[in-house]
Amino acid sequence: MGELRVIDGGGEVAVTTRLSDLLQWARKWSLFQYPFVTACCGMEFMATAAPRYDIARFGAEAPRFSPRQSDVLWVVGTISQRQGPAVRRIWEQMADPKWVIAFGTCASCGGFYDNYTTIPGVDKVIPVDVYIPGCPPRPEAVLDALMLLQEKIQANDRKPIVVPPKLVPERAPGRTGKGNS
């Protein structure tokens, strides 16, 4: 949370903060999700949502089956041109404040689908807050994205962001002999 001030009244303690900070704090710990799962990334999404990774730690475990009750739209997988109107309409139905996570390379930029039938990134249709690269991304990257989104919500930052990789392939040991010194 933002700035906290503790007032000790001798036996009774009060904590004050800004109302906006309190609201954002409440929002970031109760992100109801709407999974829009279209492709193979869904398997990794299921792994993330399963008990092992315990997404409930972030208060984001509850899937809503109506966009009107959800806060985060997870776009998981390739979005075809034919699905464009559907995903746009789902996003329009969500109540503010709402966030969108592009899960995987296809949802972020179309992946290797450069053809007549694929939307090159769901951000061509709806605004995206967090991009998760990977084909598919590992659950750890998904949890990174969730924590990034929480930070952005707390800071009231609407600038889109990409989950940074843990390991840059070009700098991996033994790859080129450069960059890891």
Place this chain on the structure above:
Amino acid sequence: MSQAVVDRLNTQFGERVLGTSDAFGDHEVVIGLEGWVELAQFMKDDADLQMDHFIDLTAVDYPERESARFDLVLMTRSSVTGARMRVRTYVKDGEEPGTLSGVWAGANWAEREVWDMFGIKFKEHPDLRRILLYEEFVGHPLRKDYPIDKAQPLVPYREVGDIEKLPPFGIEEGQPFARIDWESRLAGGDNQVSPAIGVQQGQRRTLSDSEAAEQIQARIAARMAQEATEEGSGD
């Protein structure tokens, strides 16, 4: 096993069989368009053949061929004898072969897909609509003359001008193989992104993928050799 099917079709249809082949053990019969449905019906009903399993129907586009633009290819199998058979016919652009949906019900959707992708209409098809693409789509994308970069969005793309959120990466990132103007990049030019991206002028890449791949592999090999010599001298 399948050779027996070819022989049977040869005796039954005689001169109307335009050719047969058995490349890699896959037997094939070429039939004129007028015998297309008749041959399919015969293959299914004949007591010896019993081709009761419709596997797939597809087409091949040869835009430069003057006699007939499309090959229509049917794949069938018999669940009784286990024999497989491929039947091919030639279809001119605009010509309408008869539907096989009366022979095998499964041909219904396959013919819709061929119509969707290649624009071949089937006579007397009960429900010839697009099956994969949307009704608003103009053209047939698996025809070779369909522009390789042409998309037809149902929802207009968000314009960069009034976009409230921009993706924090360039358009060439994430699709490193498809969206790069290879010619320009290999020549050291500034134009790194295919000119067809964004403006969608229907331009084709002039450098084929295999050519680009060869050049890139050569460059990587050269760089690795250079780095190896640098490391060796550094030590």
